Structure formats: structure tokens, C-alpha cells
Amino acid sequence: MAKILVTGGLGYIGSHTVVELIQSGYDVVIVDNLSNSEQTVLDGIEAITGVRPVFEQLDICDEKAFQACLTKYPHIDAVIHFAAYKAVGESVEKSLDYYRNNVFGLIQLLTLMRKNNIPNIIFSSSCTVYGQPDKLPIDESAPRKPATSPYGNTKQMCEDIIHDAVVSYHDIKAVLLRYFNPIGAHPSAKIGELPKGVPNNLVPFITQTAAGIRKELSVFGDDYNTPDGSAIRDYIYVVDLAKAHVKAMQRLLSGENKAEVEVFNLGTGQGVSVLELVKTFMKATGMNLPYKIVGRRSGDTEQVWADNTRAEKELGWTATTPLDEVLRSAWNWEKQVRGL
Numbered sequence: 632m633a634k635i636l637v638t639g640g641l642g643y644i645g646s647h648t649v650v651e652l653i654q655s656g657y658d659v660v661i662v663d664n665l666s667n668s669e670q671t672v673l674d675g676i677e678a679i680t681g682v683r684p685v686f687e688q689l690d691i692c693d694e695k696a697f698q699a700c701l702t703k704y705p706h707i708d709a710v711i712h713f714a715a716y717k718a719v720g721e722s723v724e725k726s727l728d729y730y731r732n733n734v735f736g737l738i739q740l741l742t743l744m745r746k747n748n749i750p751n752i753i754f755s756s757s758c759t760v761y762g763q764p765d766k767l768p769i770d771e772s773a774p775r776k777p778a779t780s781p782y783g784n785t786k787q788m789c790e791d792i793i794h795d796a797v798v799s800y801h802d803i804k805a806v807l808l809r810y811f812n813p814i815g816a817h818p819s820a821k822i823g824e825l826p827k828g829v830p831n832n833l834v835p836f837i838t839q840t841a842a843g844i845r846k847e848l849s850v851f852g853d854d855y856n857t858p859d860g861s862a863i864r865d866y867i868y869v870v871d872l873a874k875a876h877v878k879a880m881q882r883l884l885s886g887e888n889k890a891e892v893e894v895f896n897l898g899t900g901q902g903v904s905v906l907e908l909v910k911t912f913m914k915a916t917g918m919n920l921p922y923k924i925v926g927r928r929s930g931d932t933e934q935v936w937a938d939n940t941r942a943e944k945e946l947g948w949t950a951t952t953p954l955d956e957v958l959r960s961a962w963n964w965e966k967q968v969r970g971l
């Protein structure tokens with residue numbers, strides 16, 4: 632079976648994808664520097680799959696360590712590249728760290744892929760590249776808008792670098808996956824999202840509030856031009872998202888790809904407002920969730936959801952898990968982490 636290198640494989644989306652890869656029969660090699668994850672995630676992966684994947688703790692920006700790993704584990708068929716920093720606000724404060732880790736990290740990876748004859752890459756991009764789109768739902772042909780943060784800029788730059796590298800050398804094929812808003816945890820509650828400090832993202836903030844760690848949720852804005860005034864996003868279950876990576880991998884490895892670089896939106900195709908999500912959480916879990924309406928968060932877009940047609944047609948993939956089940960998985964994970 633094919634051997635897949637997963638950078639950032641102990642992180643939130645990476646760990647769920649590793650589980651799906653193993654369950655689909657792939658050999659997995661994980662590299663991660665643990666800058667935003669814990670080695671104990673390996674135990675969760677092993678408990679779910681019965682397989683403890685190979686793990687090397689290293690920074691992908693460290694050329695020597697990375698090359699040594701590729702020498703130790705030769706004949707890699709493809710890379711799934713999750714390793715990056717992802718906090719939008721922090722990227723404004725520490726822009727050079729973000730450019731070094733996300734952009735230089737990718738350049739290093741592509742260089743070593745070429746040197747070690749690794750011909751395939753799947754890259755974690757984001758719907759953030761679309762900004763506030765002119766037309767909804769958004770399909771992949773929608774123009775990218777100027778980034779509103781260094782983080783968003785790194786995703787645009789990385790997409791461009793992959794395009795350019797493919798055109799220059801024609802020895803790498805790439806799939807760019809533009810995730811909408813990944814949420815939830817594995818149904819086993821053995822792996823999930825582990826935000827450090829106060830969560831920026833909505834669902835971890837909700838589950839921590841329900842667990843009593845945060846006093847109340849602040850809903851950022853109820854004066855948007857949406858049916859209930861709160862902002863709309865496309866919340867995609869992380870396990871459904873992980874399965875899309877397996878489909879994209881099968882497509883690359885079997886040579887079914889129709890271009891050297893392909894781009895896919897990964898969302899549900901449904902827009903959900905913040906207030907709808909809060910209400911669905913309460914109904915799905917039976918938990919009360921204290922919240923208050925506050926002003927808009929700067930830099931937020933009003934409404935975004937995906938046109939998934941291309942992923943449906945070309946990858947044979949759709950997100951199938953209903954939102955209440957997804958939110959229950961997030962809550963079960965929070966309870967497991969807190970020992971509730």
C-alpha cells in the first residue's frame with residue numbers, strides 16, 4: 632500500500648486524516664514539531680485504528696532533520712501538508728513567524744520532495760482566500776480577494792508557489808483543498824481539537840462555555856445583512872473533511888487527476904449563522920449556553936458557504952454528517968478532555 636507523509640499529522644485535522652488513511656490501508660509517516668499538538672495524540676490514533684503510525688518530531692523548516700527523516704523512510708508516494716501556524720490574530724502580531732513557518736516551510740517541503748522523488752502533494756488551503764465573495768455559494772472559479780491577514784496571505788502565497796513549482800518542473804502533482812470551517816471531533820472522543828489558551832474559534836469556545844470554563848459566549852455581531860443578523864459560515868465535520876483527503880489521495884495516486892494542480896472546495900454547501908449554531912448546540916446536547924451579543928470582530932466576513940459541486944463530481948465526496956451529530960461529537964470530546 633502507498634506510503635504517505637503527513638506533515639502536522641498530530642494536529643487537529645491531521646490526526647483525523649491519519650485515522651482515515653490508516654483505516655483505508657495506507658502506511659503513514661507523521662512529522663510534527665508539536666508546536667500546536669501533543670505526542671499523546673498518537674495514543675488516540677492507536678486506540679481508534681489499532682495501529683501506531685511512525686512519528687518523527689521535527690520542524691519541517693529544519694532541512695537536515697527533514698532530509699534525515701526522508702532518508703530513514705524512503706519511497707514516500709505522497710505528502711499531505713498540514714503543518715502551518717493558523718491563528719489569524721496572532722499572524723498580525725507575528726507576521727514574520729507566519730511567513731517563515733508557512734511559506735518557507737512549504738518551499739522547503741517542495742524542494743525536498745523533488746530531491747527525494749516524491750511526486751504528489753495535497754495542500755491545506757482555506758476559504759479565507761475568497762474573502763467576502765461577490766456571489767454565494769462560492770465555487771472554485773471565484774476570484775481570490777486580497778488577504779486581510781498575514782495568515783490568509785500565506786495561504787494565497789502557498790497556493791501560488793505550488794502552481795509555479797508545478798509549472799517549472801512538471802515533476803509534482805498537487806491538489807489544493809480549500810477548507811471551510813472544520814468543527815467536531817472523532818466519534819470515539821479519542822482525538823479532537825486541542826486549542827491552547829482562550830479559543831478563537833466558535834465551536835471550541837462554545838464547548839468550553841458549556842463546560843463552565845468560560846463564563847459566556849460573545850456573539851460577534853447581530854447587525855449583518857443575514858436573516859438573523861449574525862454571520863454565516865459553512866461548518867464542515869472534521870471526519871467528513873478527513874475522508875475527502877483520502878478521496879483526493881486516491882485520485883492523485885491513480886492518475887485520475889485532470890490537471891497537474893487541482894483545486895477543491897470542502898464544505899457542506901449549507902450556510903449556518905452563529906445564532907443558529909448556538910441553538911443547534913443547545914438542542915443537540917441539552918446544555919444551556921449563556922451568550923451575549925457584542926460588536927463585530929474586526930476582519931470577519933459576513934457570510935460564506937461553499938459550492939461543493941466539483942468535489943461531489945470529481946472526488947465522489949460529500950459531507951454527510953448532520954450538524955447536531957457534529958456538535959455532539961465536539962461536546963463529547965470536551966467532556967472527555969475535562970473528565971466530565
Ligand code: NAD
Nearest residue numbers: 639642643644663664665666667668690691714715755757
Ligand atoms: P493544528 O495547529 O491543529 O495542526 C497543525 C500541526 O502542524 C500541529 O500539530 C503543529 O504542531 C504542526 N506544525 C506547525 N508548524 C510545524 C513545523 N514547522 N514543522 C512541523 N510541524 C509543524 O491545525 P489544523 O486546524 O489541524 O490545521 C491544519 C492545516 O489546515 C493548517 O495548514 C491550517 O492552516 C489549515 N486550515 C485549518 C482550518 C481550521 O479552521 N482548522 C481552516 C482552513 C485551513
Ligand code: UFG
Nearest residue numbers: 757758759810811812831832833836849850851862905928
Ligand atoms: N464567533 C463568535 N464568537 C466567538 C468566536 C467566533 O461569534 O467567540 C463567530 C465569528 O465572528 C464568525 C463565526 O463565529 O462569524 C466563526 O468564527 P471562527 O473564528 O470559528 O471561524 P472563522 O470563519 O473566523 O475562521 C476560520 C479559521 C480560519 C480559516 C477560516 C476558513 O479560524 O483560519 O475559518 O477556513 F481561514
